[in-house]
Amino acid sequence: MVKDIILDCDPGHDDAIAILLAAGHHDINLRAITTVGGNQTLEKVTRNALGLATLAGITAPISAGHDGPLNRNLVTSPEIHGESGLDGVTLPDPAMDLDPRHGVDLIIDAIMESDPGTITLVPTGPLTNIASALQKQPEIASRVAEVSLMGGGASVGNATAAAEFNILVDPEAADIVFSAPWKVTMVGLDVTHEAQATPDVLDQIRALNTPISSFVDDLMAFFIRSNQREQQFAAPPVHDPVAVAHVIDPGILATEHRPIFVETAGKYTTGMTLVDRRPWINPDKNTHVATGIDVDRFWDHVINAIGNL
Numbered sequence: 001m002v003k004d005i006i007l008d009c010d011p012g013h014d015d016a017i018a019i020l021l022a023a024g025h026h027d028i029n030l031r032a033i034t035t036v037g038g039n040q041t042l043e044k045v046t047r048n049a050l051g052l053a054t055l056a057g058i059t060a061p062i063s064a065g066h067d068g069p070l071n072r073n074l075v076t077s078p079e080i081h082g083e084s085g086l087d088g089v090t091l092p093d094p095a096m097d098l099d100p101r102h103g104v105d106l107i108i109d110a111i112m113e114s115d116p117g118t119i120t121l122v123p124t125g126p127l128t129n130i131a132s133a134l135q136k137q138p139e140i141a142s143r144v145a146e147v148s149l150m151g152g153g154a155s156v157g158n159a160t161a162a163a164e165f166n167i168l169v170d171p172e173a174a175d176i177v178f179s180a181p182w183k184v185t186m187v188g189l190d191v192t193h194e195a196q197a198t199p200d201v202l203d204q205i206r207a208l209n210t211p212i213s214s215f216v217d218d219l220m221a222f223f224i225r226s227n228q229r230e231q232q233f234a235a236p237p238v239h240d241p242v243a244v245a246h247v248i249d250p251g252i253l254a255t256e257h258r259p260i261f262v263e264t265a266g267k268y269t270t271g272m273t274l275v276d277r278r279p280w281i282n283p284d285k286n287t288h289v290a291t292g293i294d295v296d297r298f299w300d301h302v303i304n305a306i307g308n309l
């Protein structure tokens with residue numbers, strides 16, 4: 001079944017793979033791309049989104065959202081993604097214009113224009129735009145099928161001991177998103193750290209032998225080096241496409257229905273996603289945590305999508 005998604009992202013090497021997966025996979029109808037300040041400044045990630053859309057032949061509207069968190073200063077990740085946010089590749093000049101609407105308005109319009117329950121939101125950056133959309137039009141909560149977001153973790157952080165980067169950048173926004181009356185699936189580090197671009201995966205991508213496959217190869221070459229240098233990963237975790245893959249093929253992830261809370265004022269734990277795993281606690285919120293992943297099936301979808309482009 002084809003699923004309609006809105007991708008809210010901060011490209012970013014792994015966001016780029018999420019965009020290619022969404023654009024190339026036959027079971028996804030990409031309705032809109034919105035950008036948010038995160039891995040790099042809004043200006044840079046928006047430029048990257050336009051270049052990627054040009055490369056992949058995407059015709060969906062693209063618009064720029066918030067340039068930084070609701071009430072904090074933006075922290076970026078140049079050590080992982082470089083100065084451009086997408087170091088290691090040269091993007092084509094954009095062949096399309098940005099949609100003139102603010103990203104938040106594009107998100108609201110796309111949801112309110114669609115039949116209830118048909119759109120899945122896939123945020124792969126800080127949750128600023130999504131929280132802002134909820135504040136501006138709370139009715140979106142009842143109209144969205146699911147929020148499949150890359151962020152957080154039940155047992156591990158990357159930006160700090162407790163926090164994953166996307167949640168740490170804007171914890172207040174994350175708190176709003178995890179507290180709203182809609183289904184949230186947290187595709188966090190517990191599963192995305194398993195989704196590594198191993199030499200075997202890269203061989204399969206190279207074997208496609210297309211302009212896009214060699215672009216992905218160059219993109220991953222930079223990401224391999226930065227992840228090795230900064231976080232001692234032998235092969236880099238490619239986080240963001242896992243949240244798209246969950247929409248394509250829900251069986252790819254094992255999930256648990258558990259209450260999840262975002263720490264906004266911890267001494268050591270700001271940005272932590274606290275998962276209540278006490279078995280006797282009946283979840284009274286519709287939050288789900290991903291706890292396992294079929295890694296081979298995940299890469300099959302990504303490689304299939306890249307091959308379609």
Ligand code: PIR
Pocket residue numbers: 012013014015039077080124125150158164165166239240
């Ligand atoms: C990845 C990211 C940030 C920091 C590191 N070290 C690695 C970005 C990715 O784009 C992904 O969305 C999320 N934030 C993973 O933490």
Ligand code: CA
Pocket residue numbers: 009010011012014015039124125240
């Ligand atoms: Ca991202």
